[in-house]
Amino acid sequence: MDPQVEYVPLAEYFKVFSEPNRLAVLEALHDGPLNVTAVVDKTGLSQALVSKHLKLLTIAGVIERRPEGALVFYEVLDQGVFQLVAQAEQLLLASRRQQLDALAALF
Amino acid sequence: MDPQVEYVPLAEYFKVFSEPNRLAVLEALHDGPLNVTAVVDKTGLSQALVSKHLKLLTIAGVIERRPEGALVFYEVLDQGVFQLVAQAEQLLLASRRQQLDALAALF
DNA sequence: ATATGGCATAACGACATCGTGATACTACAT
């Protein structure tokens, strides 16, 4: 991270992952491409909502939209996003541990 | 990422990094602990805003608050957060490249 | 005891985002 950089684009990118249902949609695509209805079934979210999240993920360049006949398939472009998510999970766990330790240290 | 997990906490964690000024505040602490006024000077943000972001980062367990006399120092707890940020920057760059390639492929 | 610098918080307005229900569009089958 450079000193006087604009953090707007980076913040926008993080924002992509800052919504629970959007993470669920992304996870639904973890094991391969799915069409919209399949994502709807897998997540239990409404069709309109799934379409919205898929569009956002597409615009962000995280997934790719591929129409096939009457269906539209979506696929994760760079598997690295799952590393990012995994790393965030790690940090989250670590920070929880730390907070418990800090709490315990009060006694 | 597990199928039927709650993604709320993870999304909340990502949300911490989804704000430009908050990233700037975090970056200000990259090279060591600083007190509030120092962060204000380094970022050019208002004091009230800096305090807010520092509080959020503290609650999230990303930084630690350490009062010292009249001053209050803040310090990054786990340097791993910078890896997370760096990884996101990487992915962002890659996805931009990809989008340009996709655009170029149209001609 | 009072003044001052450093920090935190409250109240507020502006704006963004989320989810829903309804509707439109598209490709294909009949």
Added chain:
DNA sequence: ATGTAGTATCACGATGTCGTTATGCCATAT
């Protein structure tokens, strides 16, 4: 040509977030 399943989009209400201004609070110096 009409119907239908799959997908996208619109309009809307509800809620959340950001930044500011103003004020409160604490530690220290005078």
